[in-house]
Amino acid sequence: MTRALDTRTLDTRTDRSGPPLPEPRGPLSAAVVDALRGGPVRAVDVDHADPYGDDLQLALHCCYELHYRGFDGADDELEWDPDLLRLRGALERAFLAALHTDVEPSDDVDAEVEALLVEPVGPGVRGLSHHLQREGTLAQLREYVAHRSVYHLKEADPQAWVIPRIGGAAKAGLVTVEHDEYGSGRPERMHSLLFAEMMTELGLSDAYGAHVDRVPGETLAEVNLMSLCGLHRSLRGASVGQFAMVELTSSPGSERLVRGMRRLGCGPAAIRFYDEHVEADAVHEQVVRRDVLAPLLAAEPGLAADVVFGIRASLLLGDRMQDRLLGSWERGESSLLRPLPAG
């Protein structure tokens, strides 16, 4: 809260302070972080930056966090600062252009959903949850949870942006799933809280944003896609596609993580988060297909290609994150930029 709210008398600050500002990773993120500290928004060269790289993705992450919890030391009103929004727009265009280059277009949502519902099994499957089920170490599990915390400590929040942007039965269906994510009215069952309890049991800080400086651009990009699609009405189809991808694929993966955690002797609070998702997402899969995708596409058939884009872009970014983590572990290295404190 370093900048005064100039002429406004309304105090828009919240009583809790946000996370600390992350450490910049290059000129783009430095420009955003400096602006969040109260400085002017510098002109930066977005066109030559790696759209999936650490610098651009951290810069985007910082822009988006203004719409969630903000940062300690950043004026909450910067959420609507025109210069910062202009920079955010340039970062988003670069990210989206890369995704559109790398994602094969299609408007066949049914085929896409069918493909997601086939579960690959057997020794040839390369996957994070498969690795953690079969042979991952406790240190790797803790790293995995630190990566995932960037999303799960605000689980369901990025998708909540899309609620006012769709109508009718699709809205009701989406809210049914979101309501479950938020604990169906019982705060102790909120998935973000279950995740925080798992972190605590694994000896990890559950403070919002605590691990952002440790996670690579691959991890930030997955969550940035959710915020990007959620914050643009024009991307509502992609937002629903991203949401569908998570809900359709998470149940079997959660079961594998439960087994991995049991194998590693994790405690009940750790196991509970993924255990809850085995059942919850088996239901959410059905609701997303029948009560979200079907009515959305009936009402707005023109969104089909965007829905597939949302699914495929999330799969692409998920694969990139997976390759980054498994690649590090196969080389015997940490997947984090900075080590975790001992648990």
Add this chain to the structure above:
Amino acid sequence: MADPTRIVVTDDGPALVTGPVEVELPDGSRVRSDRAVTAVCLCRRSRRYPICDASHRRKARQEGTDA
């Protein structure tokens, strides 16, 4: 009068039951679910029977290319 409980029987998986449910099994044991929608397993492949865990999904086996 309250609306009747809606049960949606899916073609590929569970029955979807709205509202909290309690399922009594042949041995007299009861399983309760407080979800807005509960997926009750019909294929009996669920490892959490009577609650669906998506085990009805088609599986595609991939053999390993390395150890």
